[in-house]
Amino acid sequence: MLEVGARMSEESLRETTPQVFLIARPSLDLDGMRGYLESVGGESWLDRRVDEAGGNPNPGEALVEFGGRLCYRSWEPGLNPNVRRIRTDQAEYFANILRSQHGSVLEHANYSLALRNVSRTFTHELVRHRAGSAFSQESLRFVRLTDIGFRVAPALEPVREQVVHLVEQLEEFQVSAAKELGIDDEGVPFHVKKEVTSALRRLAPIGLSTDIVWTANVRTLRHVIEMRTAPGAEEELRLVFDQIARIMKAEAPNLFQDFKRLDDGTLAPEFRKV
Numbered sequence: 478m479l480e481v482g483a484r485m486s487e488e489s490l491r492e493t494t495p496q497v498f499l500i501a502r503p504s505l506d507l508d509g510m511r512g513y514l515e516s517v518g519g520e521s522w523l524d525r526r527v528d529e530a531g532g533n534p535n536p537g538e539a540l541v542e543f544g545g546r547l548c549y550r551s552w553e554p555g556l557n558p559n560v561r562r563i564r565t566d567q568a569e570y571f572a573n574i575l576r577s578q579h580g581s582v583l584e585h586a587n588y589s590l591a592l593r594n595v596s597r598t599f600t601h602e603l604v605r606h607r608a609g610s611a612f613s614q615e616s617l618r619f620v621r622l623t624d625i626g627f628r629v630a631p632a633l634e635p636v637r638e639q640v641v642h643l644v645e646q647l648e649e650f651q652v653s654a655a656k657e658l659g660i661d662d663e664g665v666p667f668h669v670k671k672e673v674t675s676a677l678r679r680l681a682p683i684g685l686s687t688d689i690v691w692t693a694n695v696r697t698l699r700h701v702i703e704m705r706t707a708p709g710a711e712e713e714l715r716l717v718f719d720q721i722a723r724i725m726k727a728e729a730p731n732l733f734q735d736f737k738r739l740d741d742g743t744l745a746p747e748f749r750k751v
Contacts (some may be wrong), residue, residue, distance in 0.1 A: 489641075489645075490625075490627055490641045490644055490645055490648075491624060491625070491626045491627070491686075492626070492627060492628060492629065493594035493626040493627065493628050493686040494594060494628065495592065495593065495594050495595045495599070495628070495713065495716060495717050495720075496592075496593040496594060496720075497590055497591075497592055497593075497717060497720040497721055497724060498590065498591040498592075498593065499588060499589075499590055499724050499728060500589050500590065500591045500690070501587075501588065501589035501692070502536055502537060502588055502589075502728065503536040503537045503540050503585075503586050503587060503588075504536060505534065505536045505539055505540065507523070507527070507534075510523055510543060511523055514552065517550065517552065517556065518552065518553070518556055519546070519550075519552025519553055519556060521552070521553050522546065522552040522553060525565065526539055526542075526567070529567075535729060535731075536586075537586035537588070537695065537728070537729040537732060538567065538571070538586075538729055538731050538732060540585050540586050541571075541574075541582050541583055541585055541586050541695065541732060542567065542570060542571070543585075544582040544585045545570070545574055545579060545582040548579075548582070551563055551564075567731055568731050568734060571731040571732060571734065572734065572735070574751075575734075575735055575746075575747075575748040575751050576748055578748065578750065578751050579751070580696045580750075580751035581696070583694060583695040583696040583699070583732065583751065584609060584694040584695070584696045584697075585694070586694060586695045586729070586732070587692055587693065587694045587695075588692070588693065588694075588695070588698065588725070588728070589690060589691070589692040590690070590691050590692075590693075590721060590724070591688065591689075591690050592688065592689050592690075592691060592717065593688050594626055594628070594686040594687075594688070595686065595687060595688070595689065595713065595717060596627075596628065596683070596684045596685065596686060596687070596713060597683045597684070597685060597687055598683050598684055598711070598713065599711075599713050599714060599717065600612075600614055600687060600689050601683070602705075602711060602714060603689070603691060603714075606693075606697065606700075606701050608697065609693055609694045609696060609697030610691060610692065610693045610697055611691070611692040611693075612689060612690070612691055612692075613689065613690040614687065614688070614689040614690075615687045615688045615689065617674070617675075617678035617681065617687075618671060618674060618675040618678065619671060619674065620674075621651075621655065621674055621677075622648070622651040622674075622677060622678065622681055622685070623651065623652055623655075624648070625644060625647065625648040625651070625681065625682070625685050625686075626685065626686030627644045627682065627684060627685055627686060628684070628686065628713070629641070630684075630712060630713065631712065632712070643682075644682060644685075647680065647681065647682060650680065651677055651680070651681065654677060655673065655674075655677065658673050660673045660674070695725075695729065695732050696751065698721070698725055699732075699733065699736075699746060699751060700750075701718065702718050702721060702722045702725070702736070702744055703743075703744065703745055703746055703749070705717075705718040706718050706719055706722060706742065706743050706744040706745075707743045707745075708741045708742070708743060715742065718744075719742075719744070722736065722744045733746075735747035735748050
């Protein structure tokens with residue numbers, strides 16, 4: 478125990494910073510789209526979008542627009558006698574979708590984000606947004622806590638030294654307890670390693686850094702960005718969702734065109750509850 482403690486005291490806390498990576502976006506099958514449109518008479522819409530994008534339409538935006546136009550058969554004039562005006566400008570088309578709160582079509586476009594070095598405080602709040610979402614989180618039932626990453630929140634800066642010391646003690650305990658319990662000894666079955674690892678996680682801080690993959694559709698993304706960048710949201714969630722908002726506004730600008738940054742830092746949409 479003393480030997481481990483001496484080793485650990487020479488190391489410093491591994492401080493982390495949350496990062497966001499966009500790892501997946503919708504994929505289009507243009508041949509499939511064209512096949513459908515040939516049967517209903519809307520090929521000109523697809524030709525226009527492909528030409529405007531130099532052969533590579535924005536996949537999320539094209540998929541959402543496809544779903545929206547299918548609802549009203551509004552591919553081109555004359556296909557639906559009840560529709561007198563066909564919006565050809567894509568940005569204006571989506572502005573009308575948002576104004577009219579036709580949010581169901583936004584659910585067709587899903588994006589996956591890998592969130593690196595967020596806390597378990599963060600993930601406990603994120604998973605509450607389960608509608609329109611999927612989650613895969615690093616499991617501390619299987620992953621040993623030999624190196625606890627931690628971010629000192631701004632509110633704790635006045636007591637930084639005590640925070641760092643406490644987390645370092647917890648990390649030292651994780652390592653020394655695993656050694657004392659002998660789970661790395663030769664021949665220890667995996668199910669025993671898993672049981673001990675699972676038990677040790679109960680003594681880990683909820684603020685430790687972890688990774689999670691979050692997949693969400695655009696409707697969910699809009700809602701959660703608005704909620705989690707608001708002043709009442711937890712500080713770390715505001716930090717991470719500010720990054721997510723920047724990524725999504727660049728990735729699918731037409732679908733997030735109505736978001737504006739307010740003086741308090743909130744990223745608020747003009748059209749709420751779409």
